[in-house]
Amino acid sequence: MSNFDKADFIQAVYQMVKTVPRGRATSYGAIARSIGYPNMSRMVGTVLGNCNSAETGIPAYRVVNSQGILSGKDAFGTPTEMQEKLAEEGVMVENNRIKDWKRVFWDPMKEIATD
């Protein structure tokens, strides 16, 4: 039998993304690890690509790849929407990459007490 429930996975992703505070951002891999599926970073991206953030309010724009690059910007309304959303809360983007990524990065695993 498989313990993996897709709907459950999707909800876990949504919930974890919502914990990312304004002015910070995290990565697909960090989300995947924090919900117990360390090898599912690609699936996190797939889920966010279908989350319809405009309607659901899920801050998908706060999730980028492990290098701080806005790899999902094409899924937003305009080519600059993702960058603008981040800029509104003080996260600067240059050449499609978050500036000071190491400082902006927010790791759910370290910020959320799991023990």
Place this chain on the structure above:
DNA sequence: AGCCTGACGCCGC
């Protein structure tokens, strides 16, 4: 079932 693709990540070179 096999092959290709994708909002990924890590390791080499």
Place this chain on the structure above:
DNA sequence: CGCGGCGCCAGGC
């Protein structure tokens, strides 16, 4: 430090 290769897993054909 950019670039390629490979591992990863679910979906569409």
